[in-house]
Amino acid sequence: MYLEPLPQRFPIPQIDTTARWGRRTRSLQRDPSMVALTHGLWAQWDGIIAPTDLQPWEVSALIASAVPHAAVSGLCAAAALQIPLMWGMNWVDGVLGQARTWTPWNPAPEIVVPNGHKLWRGNDVVVRKLAAHHTLQSGPWGSQVTAALPTLLALQKWQRGWRAVVAADNVLARAVDEAGQPLQLQPGDLMAQLHGIAPGTRGKALLFQALNQAAPNVWSPxxxxxxxxxxxxxxxxxxxxxxxxxxxxxxxxxxxxxxxxxxxxxxxxxxxxxxxxxxxxxxxxxxxxxxxxxxxxxxxxxxxxxxxxxxxxxxxxxxxx
CATH class of the missing domain: 3.40.1350 (Trna Endonuclease; Chain: A, domain 1)
Structure with missing residues (x-):
C-alpha cells in the first residue's frame, strides 16, 4: 500500500559532509550555493534556494537521501505523503464530545535510522530508531519514507480521535499498489495489517479506534x-x-x-x-x-x-x- 509523495520542488543537489567538501564551516556558511541540512551535512544548489525555503519534510527527505538506510518519518512523513495534519479546529472536539485530540508538535525534520547507525546531526533534527513495523516506500530526491500504516501509527502521538479518522480516511481513499494503480481499500484491510504489528506498539490501540470509525471513498477532511x-x-x-x-x-x-x-x-x-x-x-x-x-x-x-x-x-x- 503506497501513497504518492509530494513532488520535489527542486533538482537533486549534491550532499556531503563538511569534511568531504574540504572546506571550513564558516566558508560553507558564506557560500550562497550551500544549504546546511543539519550539523555537518550540506547541500549545494548553486544559489537557487535559501535555507528558509525548505520545508521540514524536504530537509528530512534530503538527509534520508544522503544517509544510508535512513528514512523520513513521523510528521514529516505525513507531510511528504500528503496525509492531512489537522491542527486547529478545536471546536470539533466539543461537537463530538472528544477531548485533547491534538498535541502541539515539534516542526523539526524527523528521520528514522537503524539501531546503532551514526548520523551527522544537531538539535535541529529528530532522529528515532528504525522499528520492525517501519515499512518503507520511495520518496522525493531518492529518499525513503515510512509507508502509510507506520506513518498513521506515528501520528497517534499528536493526532487522535476524529483527527486520526481524517488521516485514515485519506489513506484509504488514496492508496495505490506498486504499479500506481488505485487500491479499493476498506478499513478492515488496514486493520488486518495492524494486527500483524507487535502488541504494545505505541499508537496501535488508538489507531484501531480510528479505523473502527474510518470509511472508504472519502475525498476531503x-x-x-x-x-x-x-x-x-x-x-x-x-x-x-x-x-x-x-x-x-x-x-x-x-x-x-x-x-x-x-x-x-x-x-x-x-x-x-x-x-x-x-x-x-x-x-x-x-x-x-x-x-x-x-x-x-x-x-x-x-x-x-x-x-x-x-x-x-x-x-x-x-x-x-
Missing amino acids: METVLRLVVIELGAPPPAHNLPVVLSSGRKVYLDLAWKQRRKALEYNGKVHHLNWRQYRDEAGRLNELRDDGWDVRVVVMDDLQSRQRLMALRRWLRDLH
Missing part, C-alpha cells in the same frame, strides 16, 4: 468531519461520494448520501464561494437532484459550529432512523 458529526447526531452511517445518474444523463457524486431514503448532504467549503464557475455548476447540479426526487441539504462550516444550526440538522436527519 471535511467530509470525514461531517460524517462523524451526523453519526453523533444519531444518523446511520452514510455512503461517501455516491454516484448518481440524473435524468439528464449526467453522472454526479453526492458527498454523504442515504440512497434508500434519497437524502444527501453536500459540504460546501472555501472553494465553492471562491470559484464562480464551480458555484454555478453546483447550483445547477443541486436543482437537477431535487427535480429527480433527492432531498439535498447543503452544509457549511457555520452549520457545524452553531448549536442552533446543529439542532436544525438533527431534525432533518430524524427520518433516517
Whole structure:
C-alpha cells in the first residue's frame, strides 16, 4: 500500500559532509550555493534556494537521501505523503464530545535510522530508531519514507480521535499498489495489517479506534468531519461520494448520501464561494437532484459550529432512523 509523495520542488543537489567538501564551516556558511541540512551535512544548489525555503519534510527527505538506510518519518512523513495534519479546529472536539485530540508538535525534520547507525546531526533534527513495523516506500530526491500504516501509527502521538479518522480516511481513499494503480481499500484491510504489528506498539490501540470509525471513498477532511458529526447526531452511517445518474444523463457524486431514503448532504467549503464557475455548476447540479426526487441539504462550516444550526440538522436527519 503506497501513497504518492509530494513532488520535489527542486533538482537533486549534491550532499556531503563538511569534511568531504574540504572546506571550513564558516566558508560553507558564506557560500550562497550551500544549504546546511543539519550539523555537518550540506547541500549545494548553486544559489537557487535559501535555507528558509525548505520545508521540514524536504530537509528530512534530503538527509534520508544522503544517509544510508535512513528514512523520513513521523510528521514529516505525513507531510511528504500528503496525509492531512489537522491542527486547529478545536471546536470539533466539543461537537463530538472528544477531548485533547491534538498535541502541539515539534516542526523539526524527523528521520528514522537503524539501531546503532551514526548520523551527522544537531538539535535541529529528530532522529528515532528504525522499528520492525517501519515499512518503507520511495520518496522525493531518492529518499525513503515510512509507508502509510507506520506513518498513521506515528501520528497517534499528536493526532487522535476524529483527527486520526481524517488521516485514515485519506489513506484509504488514496492508496495505490506498486504499479500506481488505485487500491479499493476498506478499513478492515488496514486493520488486518495492524494486527500483524507487535502488541504494545505505541499508537496501535488508538489507531484501531480510528479505523473502527474510518470509511472508504472519502475525498476531503471535511467530509470525514461531517460524517462523524451526523453519526453523533444519531444518523446511520452514510455512503461517501455516491454516484448518481440524473435524468439528464449526467453522472454526479453526492458527498454523504442515504440512497434508500434519497437524502444527501453536500459540504460546501472555501472553494465553492471562491470559484464562480464551480458555484454555478453546483447550483445547477443541486436543482437537477431535487427535480429527480433527492432531498439535498447543503452544509457549511457555520452549520457545524452553531448549536442552533446543529439542532436544525438533527431534525432533518430524524427520518433516517
